[in-house]
Amino acid sequence: NAGVMQNPRHLVRRRGQEARLRCSPMKGHSHVYWYRQLPEEGLKFMVYLQKENIIDESGMPKERFSAEFPKEGPSILRIQQVVRGDSAAYFCASSPERGGTDTQYFGPGTRLTVL
Amino acid sequence: AQTVTQSQPEMSVQEAETVTLSCTYDTSENNYYLFWYKQPPSRQMILVIRQEAYKQQNATENRFSVNFQKAAKSFSLKISDSQLGDTAMYFCAFMRSSNYQLIWGAGTKLIIKP
Numbered sequence: 001n002a003g004v005m006q007n008p009r010h011l012v013r014r015r016g017q018e019a020r021l022r023c024s025p026m027k028g029h030s031h032v033y034w035y036r037q038l039p040e041e042g043l044k045f046m047v048y049l050q051k052e053n054i055i056d057e058s059g060m061p062k063e064r065f066s067a068e069f070p071k072e073g074p075s076i077l078r079i080q081q082v083v084r085g086d087s088a089a090y091f092c093a094s095s096p097e098r099g100g101t102d103t104q105y106f107g108p109g110t111r112l113t114v115l
Numbered sequence: 116a117q118t119v120t121q122s123q124p125e126m127s128v129q130e131a132e133t134v135t136l137s138c139t140y141d142t143s144e145n146n147y148y149l150f151w152y153k154q155p156p157s158r159q160m161i162l163v164i165r166q167e168a169y170k171q172q173n174a175t176e177n178r179f180s181v182n183f184q185k186a187a188k189s190f191s192l193k194i195s196d197s198q199l200g201d202t203a204m205y206f207c208a209f210m211r212s213s214n215y216q217l218i219w220g221a222g223t224k225l226i227i228k229p
Contacts, residue, residue, distance in 0.1 A: 033215065042119075042206055042219030043160075059216070091160055095215075103150070104217060106160035 002027065004094050004107035005074075012113045013082050021077040021110045025094030032075045033104055034060075034067060037089040046090075049075060082114045117142045119209050121220035128197055129228050135182075136192045136223050138207030144168075146212040149183070149190045154222070155203040163205070166190065168212075194225075202227045 005024040013019050025032050031050055035043035045059040049069035060067065064082075069075040079086055089111050093104035118141045128134045140149070151163040166174045166183050173181050178198075182191045194201055207220040 031215075033217075035217070040221075042208075042221050043217065044219070045216040048215055056216075089158065093160075093217075103162060103165055104215075105162065106152075108157070108159045111158070 004029075004092060004105055006092050006107035006110050008110060009108060010111050010113070012115060014115050015083055016081050019079040019082050019086070019112055021079075021090050021092075021112070023075040023077070023092030023094075023107060025075070025092075026105055029094035029096050029105075031095045032069050033093045033095075034075075034077050035091045035093065037091060037109070039088075043091060046077075079112075082112070084114050087112055087114045117144075117209055117211070117218045119207055119218050119220040121205075121207055121223050123223045124221075125224040125226070127226040127228060130197060130199060132197055133193060133195050134197055134225065136194075136205050136207075136225065138190045138192070138220055140188050140190065140207075140209050140218075142188070142209065142211070144211050144213075148210045148212065149181075150208040150210070150217070151179070151181070151190075151192045152206045152208060153201075153203045154206065155200075160206075164192065197227045199227050199229060201225060 034046040037043045047060045047067045048056040064080045066078045089109045091109045093106045095104050120139045147168045149166045153161045153163045164176045178195045180193045204222045206222045208217045
């Protein structure tokens with residue numbers, strides 16, 4: 001049973017470009033969470049999605065950031081017009097049910113570097 | 116708001132020794148979950164152990180065990196017979212039972228020396 005898949009593992013963008021990060025949850029999991037990790041820090045919650053629905057995006061910056069989890073295909077975290085401060089590791093996690101009673105399992109992360 | 120504090124930025128022990136990593140948290144909730152995650156040099160985030168607050172018994176997973184002190188809001192991780200592969204960042208995380216957002220500590224860097 002494959003774990004949570006994220007790609008790419010490393011992404012380099014120049015300022016002003018767009019970054020697209022992909023996450024495929026574990027088989028049977030319908031809940032996806034995105035977290036951001038800045039250097040030397042713990043993770044910070046960004047957004048929680050179910051299929052075709054954004055449940056909570058309270059941790060996501062209001063501008064330039066968006067997320068989706070379509071009926072078919074992976075969840076996508078999109079960052080438009082990237083800036084140097086967006087450089088971080090972005091982790092996706094999934095759970096079969098809403099978190100709390102179920103543990104969130106993490107992917108390997110995507111390391112975004114903005115030049 | 117909930118907060119998680121890991122007061123040890125870095126620890127170093129010899130292989131085969133026992134090491135304890137500390138974690139304290141602040142919450143007014145009565146029902147919640149606590150986790151320890153490990154992040155090795157590969158940067159993958161790996162679940163180590165999980166504790167439900169309503170359970171008095173401390174969780175154990177092989178060489179990993181916790182000392183959960185609910186009244187003191189303390190959740191320490193003990194690693195017995197430490198191995199070189201235990202070298203990693205260790206993060207303590209908190210989740211309310213009514214929510215799903217994991218609240219993370221800043222991490223403790225653990226180095227196991229041969």
